[in-house]
Amino acid sequence: MNLDVGCGHNFRARSQEDVNVDLNVKPTFHRSQNSYADSALDTKKIPNFVLADAQHLPFRNNVFEKVTSTSVLEHVKNPMLMLSEMARVSNRFIYVRTPHRFCIVLNGKRPVFRTKAHVTRGFSCSWFTKAFEFLHCKVLHNQVLYDGPFGFPSDVVVKAEK
Numbered sequence: 001m002n003l004d005v006g007c008g009h010n011f012r013a014r015s016q017e018d019v020n021v022d023l024n025v026k027p028t029f030h031r032s033q034n035s036y037a038d039s040a041l042d043t044k045k046i047p048n049f050v051l052a053d054a055q056h057l058p059f060r061n062n063v064f065e066k067v068t069s070t071s072v073l074e075h076v077k078n079p080m081l082m083l084s085e086m087a088r089v090s091n092r093f094i095y096v097r098t099p100h101r102f103c104i105v106l107n108g109k110r111p112v113f114r115t116k117a118h119v120t121r122g123f124s125c126s127w128f129t130k131a132f133e134f135l136h137c138k139v140l141h142n143q144v145l146y147d148g149p150f151g152f153p154s155d156v157v158v159k160a161e162k
Contacts, residue, residue: 003064005054005086006072011046019048055081062091073098080131087135094160098123100144100153128158137162
């Protein structure tokens with residue numbers, strides 16, 4: 001059984017047992033920048049959808065084998081609380097993808113550091129290593145993804161195990 005935290009339109013949990021969670025079902029700035037311009041989530045089309053805050057997941061401990069979150073951690077008020085909740089409900093793996101702390105956004109043709117209005121913070125591999133160590137999880141893999149013609153870091157991808 002898998003859990004996708006902050007599933008949005010691109011939900012990853014697709015089997016009958018999997019669960020998709022999101023708090024913002026109304027149109028958001030972030031979604032309007034993608035191909036789903038100004039569209040609310042159609043929760044009836046998302047399998048096993050649960051309306052919930054990523055920082056307070058309404059599930060028992062150790063329920064999901066894999067808990068995934070993509071481009072959500074940078075939006076929450078307390079990223080460590082969200083990561084803690086993900087670790088609490090996972091019984092095995094935690095996957096996170098989020099903007100790197102030095103991510104670059106192309107503004108026209110010139111690079112600008114973190115100017116996306118929805119990105120309030122970025123993260124590094126070392127931040128995740130320390131965070132998961134605090135949560136008694138082991139980082140199995142972390143990677144910085146590079147984007148654009150200038151080769152600047154864009155995202156951090158981390159896989160951890162309880």
